Amino acid sequence: CQKWVENCRRADLEDKTPDQLNKHYRLCAKHFETSMICRTSPYRTVLRDNAIPTIFDLTSHLNNPHSRHRKRIKELSEDEIRTLKQKKIDETSEQEPKHKEINNSNAQNPSAEEGGEEQDGDILPLTLEEKENKEYLKSLFEILILMGKQNIPLDGHEADEIPEGLFTPDNFQALLECRINSGEEVLRKRFETT
Numbered sequence: 001c002q003k004w005v006e007n008c009r010r011a012d013l014e015d016k017t018p019d020q021l022n023k024h025y026r027l028c029a030k031h032f033e034t035s036m037i038c039r040t041s042p043y044r045t046v047l048r049d050n051a052i053p054t055i056f057d058l059t060s061h062l063n064n065p066h067s068r069h070r071k072r073i074k075e076l077s078e079d080e081i082r083t084l085k086q087k088k089i090d091e092t093s094e095q096e097p098k099h100k101e102i103n104n105s106n107a108q109n110p111s112a113e114e115g116g117e118e119q120d121g122d123i124l125p126l127t128l129e130e131k132e133n134k135e136y137l138k139s140l141f142e143i144l145i146l147m148g149k150q151n152i153p154l155d156g157h158e159a160d161e162i163p164e165g166l167f168t169p170d171n172f173q174a175l176l177e178c179r180i181n182s183g184e185e186v187l188r189k190r191f192e193t194t
Contacts, residue, residue, distance in 0.1 A: 135186040143175050 005013045005021070013021065036051035126134065152171050180187045 136190050
């Protein structure tokens with residue numbers, strides 16, 4: 001890995017560990033000599049165990065029209081950072097007077113104030129049980145949406161396919177168990193208590 005990083009001359013890869021390079025970056029066959037490549041089929045290319053990338057054409061990116069117009073991440077100076085922060089502060093300070101004006105107009109208009117009180121009355125903090133129920137329903141709806149998008153029937157098997165006395169979970173139950181096993185705490189808590 002270290003030889004590859006040195007040869008490709010990419011500064012952004014120098015601080016990466018070999019594990020990160022192996023997981024997140026790939027080399028194409030162009031970087032290896034043909035003697036290091038085994039073709040097991042027309043669709044599969046495998047490298048030999050001792051294969052080391054040795055071919056690095058550092059001018060190919062100049063000929064590639066796609067890489068020439070790639071966006072670069074701009075390093076911001078301290079002055080630019082201060083300017084951006086000041087803009088953000090100015091925007092929030094402009095929004096506060098507008099919010100106060102709306103509140104003042106509601107205070108002057110009693111009918112608007114009554115409507116405002118009703119809205120505030122509707123927005124109550126949820127209890128712990130209500131939050132759990134909300135998360136539970138959200139999980140169930142996510143499963144239903146997933147099955148609907150995939151055109152998977154909820155019931156699973158045809159009744160005449162299953163021998164009598166044999167229980168087979170339907171598609172919904174199977175997907176529910178999959179979500180529980182993958183760590184969905186809300187579903188796990190709900191089904192442990194039932």
